[in-house]
Amino acid sequence: MLPSKPRTVLRSVARHVSSPSIHARPRPALPPIPIALSPVFSRPNVEALHAFQCNRLFSSSSRASSATVDKVLGVAAALKAQEDDAFQVKPEIFDEFSLKGRIGVVSGGNGGLGLEMAVALCEAGAKIHALDLPDQPSSDFHACMAYVDKLKNGSSLTYHPTDVTDQSRISSLVIDRIAREEGRLDLCVAAAGILGPAEGESCLKYSKKDWERVMKVNLDGVFYTCQAAARGMVETGCKAGSIVMIASMSGSITNKDQPWVAYNTSKSGVLQMARSMACELGKENIRVNTISPGHIYTKMTAALLDVHPETGDLWSNSNPLGRLGQVHELRGVVTWLASDASSFCTGSDILVSGGHHSW
Ligand SMILES: NC(=O)c1ccc[n+]([C@@H]2O[C@H](COP(=O)([O-])OP(=O)(O)OC[C@H]3O[C@@H](n4cnc5c(N)ncnc54)[C@H](O)[C@@H]3O)[C@@H](O)[C@H]2O)c1
Numbered sequence: 448m449l450p451s452k453p454r455t456v457l458r459s460v461a462r463h464v465s466s467p468s469i470h471a472r473p474r475p476a477l478p479p480i481p482i483a484l485s486p487v488f489s490r491p492n493v494e495a496l497h498a499f500q501c502n503r504l505f506s507s508s509s510r511a512s513s514a515t516v517d518k519v520l521g522v523a524a525a526l527k528a529q530e531d532d533a534f535q536v537k538p539e540i541f542d543e544f545s546l547k548g549r550i551g552v553v554s555g556g557n558g559g560l561g562l563e564m565a566v567a568l569c570e571a572g573a574k575i576h577a578l579d580l581p582d583q584p585s586s587d588f589h590a591c592m593a594y595v596d597k598l599k600n601g602s603s604l605t606y607h608p609t610d611v612t613d614q615s616r617i618s619s620l621v622i623d624r625i626a627r628e629e630g631r632l633d634l635c636v637a638a639a640g641i642l643g644p645a646e647g648e649s650c651l652k653y654s655k656k657d658w659e660r661v662m663k664v665n666l667d668g669v670f671y672t673c674q675a676a677a678r679g680m681v682e683t684g685c686k687a688g689s690i691v692m693i694a695s696m697s698g699s700i701t702n703k704d705q706p707w708v709a710y711n712t713s714k715s716g717v718l719q720m721a722r723s724m725a726c727e728l729g730k731e732n733i734r735v736n737t738i739s740p741g742h743i744y745t746k747m748t749a750a751l752l753d754v755h756p757e758t759g760d761l762w763s764n765s766n767p768l769g770r771l772g773q774v775h776e777l778r779g780v781v782t783w784l785a786s787d788a789s790s791f792c793t794g795s796d797i798l799v800s801g802g803h804h805s806w
Contacts, residue, residue, distance in 0.1 A: 518539070543786065543787050545572050545786065546568055546572045546634070546785060547600070548572065549633040550625070550631050550633055550634070551573045551574070551576070551634030552636070553577050553578070554611050555639030556579055557579030557581060557587075560638050560693060561638035561693075563775055564636050566591050568634065571785070572601055573634060574605075575604050575634075576607055577605065577607070578672070579609070580610060588606060592604045592605075607624075612663045612671070618674070620675075621678075621679050622678055627679075630683060632679040632680050632683055634676075634691075635672065635691070636692075637669045637691070639664065640664060642751075643661045644657030644660065644661060648706060669717055673724060676688075677731070680731070687790065691784045692721050692735070693740070694714045694718050695717075696804050698717060699715070699739065699798070703765070718796055721796070722735075722794045734793035736794070737797070738781065739797065739798045740772065741798075743772040743773065743774055743776075743777070752771075766801035767801065767802035767806070768802060771801075
């Protein structure tokens with residue numbers, strides 16, 4: 448039966464869910480109470496609903512809440528404003544995406560998707576440390592550093608040469624030089640990756656070395672980067688950590704007529720790595736998700752598309768939008784996943800493929 452006064456119930460629950468003071472105190476272990484309906488008024492027993500919600504919001508093993516859980520947002524804000532004239536009303540939705548004061552690392556940040564994502568996170572207010580192979584960053588990176596300086600929003604973009612396949616090097620860089628020196632670490636985007644073994648090479652011909660090269664960068668490197676970031680987050684007491692691995696739609700589908708067994712296998716591995724890390728790290732307040740892009744024009748794909756324009760036509764015609772994606776079309780999704788706007792999203796893969804996977 449529907450409650451006759453749904454609003455009363457909603458307000459009561461919303462007040463409970465969003466009150467900062469409730470989460471500041473240790474949560475009492477309440478016994479589960481069934482939602483009882485009053486026989487006289489056919490109305491839910493509000494106290495019982497309250498207790499039920501309280502019991503369900505956090506498991507007994509969870510340590511703390513994310514920043515967004517503690518805020519009065521949306522409907523709860525509307526209800527609070529209705530009963531409290533002093534409550535200041537303002538649009539909150541874009542603030543939920545804010546990364547002001549957050550510190551992040553982005554691997555593969557010298558160009559392509561990594562650099563684009565680093566700039567997006569800086570625009571949202573974060574200080575980003577980009578990691579990549581060359582000793583000196585690219586001219587695009589220098590232009591982006593100057594651009595971020597001009598934003599004057601407290602963000603910064605810094606470059607560190609490193610090889611993500613070197614576990615001890617990446618761990619000392621991320622933990623000792625970035626997390627400890629900054630005093631915190633909140634974000635990690637693992638975008639470093641390679642396509643391989645070699646263009647057009649059949650899996651019948653792969654050597655051990657070819658196979659291992661792809662796995663070393665796309666799997667080992669992603670793991671070492673995210674492991675170091677997670678350790679840095681735990682060590683510095685991060686309250687709302689977010690790790691985003693850049694997988695690929697090729698981890699879930701096989702690109703028609705592309706002999707990419709090694710690459711596709713490595714990206715499937717990234718999807719499972721993220722799901723499993725998400726399950727282990729939830730109790731540390733760290734969320735782990737993947738973004739699976741479709742075909743985007745970057746240095747990686749240009750190596751193929753510039754030589755074989757017909758492949759570009761084939762890829763464009765393989766999605767409902769009828770075109771390749773552009774690097775900036777991943778700005779929103781990475782900022783959403785990095786920020787509190789996605790605070791209940793973990794262990795998820797977000798496909799951004801122009802609908803390629805739908806056909
Ligand atoms: N472009 C696409 O269509 C597409 C689609 C799906 C997924 N992806 C994935 O997105 C990520 C970024 O790719 P991109 O298209 O921007 O390619 P890109 O080649 O432009 O960028 C990849 C970056 O990773 C860096 N890198 C490679 N090996 C490294 C190592 N050992 N240590 C540190 N850095 C290393 C490269 O130097 C480069 O800057 C990759 O993981 C790729 O698999 C790309």
